Amino acid sequence: MKLTLKIWRQPSQNVKGKFETYNLDNVSEHMSFLEMLDVLNEKLSFEQKIPIAFEHDCREGICGTCSLVINGQPHGPLQGTTTCQLHMRNFKDGETIVIEPYRASAFPVLKDLSVDRGALDRIIQAGGFISVSTGQAQDANAVPIEKDVASHAFDAATCIGCGACVAACPNSSAMLFTSAKVAHLALLPQGKVEAQKRVLNMVRQMDLENFGNCSNITACEAECPKGISVSNIALMNREFLSASFSSNDAN
Amino acid sequence: MDNLNLNGNVPSGDLADKWTKYRSTLPLVAPNNKLKIEIIVVGTGLAGASAAATLGELGYLVKCYTFHDSPRRAHSIAAQGGINAAKNYRNDGDSVFRLFYDTIKGGDYRSREANVYRLAEVSTSIIDQAVAQGVPFAREYGGLLDNRSFGGVQVSRTFYARGQTGQQLLLGAYQSLSRQIALGNVKMFTRHEMIELVLKDGKARGIIARNLLTGELEKHGAHAVVLATGGYGNVFYLSTNAMNCNVTAAMRAVAKGAFMANPCFTQIHPTCIPQMGEYQSKLTLMSESLRNDGRVWVPAKKEDAKAIRDGVKTALDIPEADRDYFLERRYPAFGNLVPRDVASRAAKTACDEGNGIVPTGLGVFLDFSAAIERYGKSKANILGLSNPSHAKVIELGEKVIEEKYGNLFEMYEKISGENPYKFPMKIYPAVHYTMGGLWVDYNLMTNVPGLFSIGESNFSDHGANRLGASALMQGLADGYFVLPYTIGTFLSEDISTPKLDVNAPEFTAAADLAKQRIDKLFAIKGKQSAESFHRRLGKIIWEYCGMSRSAEGLTSARQQVRALRDEFYADLYLPGVANDLNPELEKALRVADFIDLGEIMVVDALDRNESCGGHFREEYQTPDGEALRRDDEYAYVSAWEFKGADQDPVLHKEMLHFDNVELKTRSYK
Numbered sequence: 061m062k063l064t065l066k067i068w069r070q071p072s073q074n075v076k077g078k079f080e081t082y083n084l085d086n087v088s089e090h091m092s093f094l095e096m097l098d099v100l101n102e103k104l105s106f107e108q109k110i111p112i113a114f115e116h117d118c119r120e121g122i123c124g125t126c127s128l129v130i131n132g133q134p135h136g137p138l139q140g141t142t143t144c145q146l147h148m149r150n151f152k153d154g155e156t157i158v159i160e161p162y163r164a165s166a167f168p169v170l171k172d173l174s175v176d177r178g179a180l181d182r183i184i185q186a187g188g189f190i191s192v193s194t195g196q197a198q199d200a201n202a203v204p205i206e207k208d209v210a211s212h213a214f215d216a217a218t219c220i221g222c223g224a225c226v227a228a229c230p231n232s233s234a235m236l237f238t239s240a241k242v243a244h245l246a247l248l249p250q251g252k253v254e255a256q257k258r259v260l261n262m263v264r265q266m267d268l269e270n271f272g273n274c275s276n277i278t279a280c281e282a283e284c285p286k287g288i289s290v291s292n293i294a295l296m297n298r299e300f301l302s303a304s305f306s307s308n309d310a311n
Numbered sequence: 312m313d314n315l316n317l318n319g320n321v322p323s324g325d326l327a328d329k330w331t332k333y334r335s336t337l338p339l340v341a342p343n344n345k346l347k348i349e350i351i352v353v354g355t356g357l358a359g360a361s362a363a364a365t366l367g368e369l370g371y372l373v374k375c376y377t378f379h380d381s382p383r384r385a386h387s388i389a390a391q392g393g394i395n396a397a398k399n400y401r402n403d404g405d406s407v408f409r410l411f412y413d414t415i416k417g418g419d420y421r422s423r424e425a426n427v428y429r430l431a432e433v434s435t436s437i438i439d440q441a442v443a444q445g446v447p448f449a450r451e452y453g454g455l456l457d458n459r460s461f462g463g464v465q466v467s468r469t470f471y472a473r474g475q476t477g478q479q480l481l482l483g484a485y486q487s488l489s490r491q492i493a494l495g496n497v498k499m500f501t502r503h504e505m506i507e508l509v510l511k512d513g514k515a516r517g518i519i520a521r522n523l524l525t526g527e528l529e530k531h532g533a534h535a536v537v538l539a540t541g542g543y544g545n546v547f548y549l550s551t552n553a554m555n556c557n558v559t560a561a562m563r564a565v566a567k568g569a570f571m572a573n574p575c576f577t578q579i580h581p582t583c584i585p586q587m588g589e590y591q592s593k594l595t596l597m598s599e600s601l602r603n604d605g606r607v608w609v610p611a612k613k614e615d616a617k618a619i620r621d622g623v624k625t626a627l628d629i630p631e632a633d634r635d636y637f638l639e640r641r642y643p644a645f646g647n648l649v650p651r652d653v654a655s656r657a658a659k660t661a662c663d664e665g666n667g668i669v670p671t672g673l674g675v676f677l678d679f680s681a682a683i684e685r686y687g688k689s690k691a692n693i694l695g696l697s698n699p700s701h702a703k704v705i706e707l708g709e710k711v712i713e714e715k716y717g718n719l720f721e722m723y724e725k726i727s728g729e730n731p732y733k734f735p736m737k738i739y740p741a742v743h744y745t746m747g748g749l750w751v752d753y754n755l756m757t758n759v760p761g762l763f764s765i766g767e768s769n770f771s772d773h774g775a776n777r778l779g780a781s782a783l784m785q786g787l788a789d790g791y792f793v794l795p796y797t798i799g800t801f802l803s804e805d806i807s808t809p810k811l812d813v814n815a816p817e818f819t820a821a822a823d824l825a826k827q828r829i830d831k832l833f834a835i836k837g838k839q840s841a842e843s844f845h846r847r848l849g850k851i852i853w854e855y856c857g858m859s860r861s862a863e864g865l866t867s868a869r870q871q872v873r874a875l876r877d878e879f880y881a882d883l884y885l886p887g888v889a890n891d892l893n894p895e896l897e898k899a900l901r902v903a904d905f906i907d908l909g910e911i912m913v914v915d916a917l918d919r920n921e922s923c924g925g926h927f928r929e930e931y932q933t934p935d936g937e938a939l940r941r942d943d944e945y946a947y948v949s950a951w952e953f954k955g956a957d958q959d960p961v962l963h964k965e966m967l968h969f970d971n972v973e974l975k976t977r978s979y980k
Contacts, residue, residue, distance in 0.1 A: 072891075072892075084621060085712065088587075088588055090368055090587045090588060090727075090728065090828045091588070091590055092591070092592075092726075095590050095591065095592050097588050098590065098592055098842070102840055102842060102843070105840040105842075105884060105886055105895070106838075106840070106884075106885075108884065108886065109886065109888055110886050111886060111887075111894070113857055113892055113894055115380065115802040115978050116554060117379065117384055117553040117554055117555050118384075118386060118388065118389050118553040118554075119553065119554060119592060119593045119595075120551075120593075120596075120722075121722075122388050122389050122475070122478055123382060123385075123386070123388050123389065123553060124381075124383070125379065125380070125384050130507060131807045136707070138725075141725065145722075145725055145726070147725065147726065147728065149791075150905050153562060170524060171891075171892045174892065177380060177666060177908070178380070178381070178501065179503075181381050181382070181383070181489070181624040182382070184485075184486065184489045185492050186493065187972045188486060188489060189486035189489055189490045190444050190486070190488060191489075192440075192445065192487075193365075193368040194361075194365040194368060194487075194791045194792070194795070195362070195436075195440075196443065197436070197439035197440045197442065197443035198439065198443070199401065199439055200398070200439045200441075200442040200448075200456055201455045201456055203442075204450075204454025205450055205451060206450075206454055207450045207451065207454065207922045210447050210448070210449075210450045211447075211450075213445075213447045214447040214473065214479075215602065216470065217445075217447050217479060217482065218475065218478070220478075221381065221383055222797050226906055244445065244447070245445050248445050248447070250442070250443055250444075250445050251445050251813070281357070287437075301331050
């Protein structure tokens with residue numbers, strides 16, 4: 061395959077970026093998208109140019125490190141697939157591919173295609189946990205949990221924290237990410253104890269981080285590589301409303 | 312120190328009471344003193360995150376480091392299968408002793424009895440802790456936890472969360488860590504990579520961390536340093552590890568005197584998607600569970616294998632009589648379910664004989680057609696269909712397979728572009744875990760006082776071969792339930808040591824050393840990328856120190872690694888500058904350490920004149936080609952002292968004593 065790549069280059073956070081065009085020949089259809097970028101970087105290195113910075117790690121679709129907006133879609137055209145699991149056979153010979161970083165004010169560009177997603181960690185730190193210290197736990201089978209409830213919680217817990225939902229949203233909202241953790245923990249008996257405090261604190265942090273609000277466009281669900289459902293947002297809204305009425309405690 | 316008698320500091324007493332008794336008599340650090348003691352934890356995988364969170368809960372001042380953008384990204388997250396625990400919830404005869412026994416036998420009797428027993432003992436608390444954190448383990452309809460069975464054992468003791476057990480356990484630990492960060496007990500440094508260890512008066516007192524965004528070399532001090540930095544599987548370049556997994560933190564410790572133990576014990580997993588081309592960056596695991604229903608084969612005729620490699624024929628063109636189901640042929644008793652090391656070696660032999668079925672020659676088939684037909688017939692029976700058509704049987708059978716392995720088949724198709732229901736999967740063994748690592752005593756402290764190593768980064772619990780579902784168990788056991796106690800033995804002596812001054816000459820010297828290393832790499836101004844050196848190193852190690860090793864090959868490998876090192880320092884091209892986000896510099900620093908580790912691995916493999924677990928020496932096999940262990944001479948841990956790249960490493964031995972198990976030969980015939 062021969063490809064034309066239009067890639068966002070930006071030396072650092074405070075320097076203006078622009079698209080650069082690269083031509084790449086001999087791309088195998090068996091390559092993953094990131095391996096294609098590896099080959100381009102190897103070529104740039106060989107020409108003594110600066111390789112393109114992009115983030116990646118596990119390359120099996122679970123760590124959530126890889127990102128990229130490919131032809132306008134976070135993680136590219138294939139549904140339910142992270143960029144690292146996307147293969148070149150999903151593109152056509154001679155195609156022009158536009159590659160950009162995630163665009164959201166809460167995710168500042170660090171360099172080229174790398175962005176800072178630390179805001180997502182801070183939302184978890186605001187309350188996305190159960191307050192149990194090591195050694196305090198009772199026997200694992202002491203509290204039975206209905207199979208369907210556990211499975212529902214699992215569906216929410218499967219979020220990989222990649223931020224594609226934010227990149228997909230015209231409002232740059234992090235509601236899908238935040239609600240997935242709120243739902244995961246609120247559904248389980250262990251997490252119910254702190255549910256009110258948790259949702260208030262996490263939503264407050266989400267707002268502080270400059271994420272937008274949800275206006276029910278649901279692009280987040282469509283682009284989520286793990287298929288996290290927007291029904292989690294409904295659950296979070298419900299939790300948030302009832303907590304707002306009944307709790308004075310948001311810390 | 313006596314070269315032949317490294318002391319593991321195992322407490323005396325009966326195996327079963329050892330840990331409880333020791334734990335109750337360990338020196339403690341009083342709460343008011345903990346508030347003055349700083350601990351550095353490097354790494355945020357299962358071991359690092361659980362240790363940092365627990366130490367923070369105890370009141371220590373914890374500083375935690377990861378090169379990732381977030382502590383949730385460590386490669387523990389990719390573990391699929393499950394986590395073992397001796398809960399005996401199935402009432403099938405499991406016990407702490409049985410888990411201990413299975414683990415020590417599975418490790419081919421090359422691990423320390425007391426450590427393995429302790430691991431089995433605390434395994435049950437891990438499950439309790441994880442459930443309390445909200446880890447959504449699989450459950451039965453009664454609401455209680457489900458279990459499944461795993462390779463090498465006869466009980467069901469594996470807890471799991473679909474095929475994402477590692478992810479869910481890591482998120483549990485990450486959430487506990489996040490809570491401690493919010494409380495101010497842990498200070499988190501993301502995008503920071505440890506590139507030097509700082510010793511003061513012979514004790515580990517800090518690290519030099521490179522801020523990966525700015526390139527700044529930062530000096531961080533603490534009363535003790537804990538490395539939870541994972542394994543070194545990426546020395547092979549291609550492995551199932553994440554791209555950024557590396558051995559730099561461990562090798563920086565080794566350069567400062569810590570011993571590297573059993574580096575030649577590496578685990579090769581038999582069922583991975585084969586390499587498709589030179590550009591390939593990593594290998595993907597297909598769960599071991601597939602071997603329950605898949606049959607492994609290659610064409611019996613070399614011309615058929617060639618025709619498949621050339622794309623002239625497909626698997627479907629090979630008649631049944633011309634297929635060699637080599638695992639079933641060689642191991643009639645266990646067939647396709649032999650342990651990982653045995654299955655991997657057999658696949659290699661088939662490919663070495665010229666019967667491989669992918670263009671590189673390195674691949675075998677994993678065929679589900681027999682299982683599809685069997686399940687299809689049985690399903691037709693259940694549905695009461697008499698004389699169903701072949702097409703109907705296949706259709707029904709494929710549905711059953713989809714229920715069992717659907718997500719894996721989908722992943723395979725995404726990567727390979729082939730439909731595994733119609734064509735057999737193509738698989739080949741790949742590196743995925745390293746049993747070797749930093750030498751530690753019973754307290755998980757290395758031979759450098761104040762330097763601890765936990766999880767995959769140490770050598771301690773898996774001997775020469777790790778059983779499935781025990782890596783997660785060990786990482787969390789070390790981090791939640793062992794280190795937080797044993798670190799007290801060192802710190803209780805240290806309560807009057809004031810906060811470390813990072814302006815002390817030791818810190819400046821270490822930072823200068825790191826800077827010199829970086830400057831040296833930039834000064835080479837050669838022509839080849841770090842990546843290309845890494846790829847070549849991987850080829851050497853895989854060829855000579857992979858599934859099958861010989862004295863001749865290893866001797867040659869050592870020369871090749873040394874030549875590669877010379878070439879690296881003469882012809883590396885490093886783009887960009889040091890004071891910037893520069894992934895190429897990160898890679899070059901890591902490759903330099905992988906090269907040094909590669910040589911120690913080869914030396915270790917050469918020293919170990921026996922075959923055991925993942926280490927198969929061609930000279931030491933039984934007449935029918937099985938591993939020949941030599942307990943009388945090699946029942947020891949080899950701990951290597953690094954003397955510089957141009958010197959031979961020095962061997963220290965910790966003799967292994969087995970008072971509670973009898974050493975036996977494993978047989979799968």
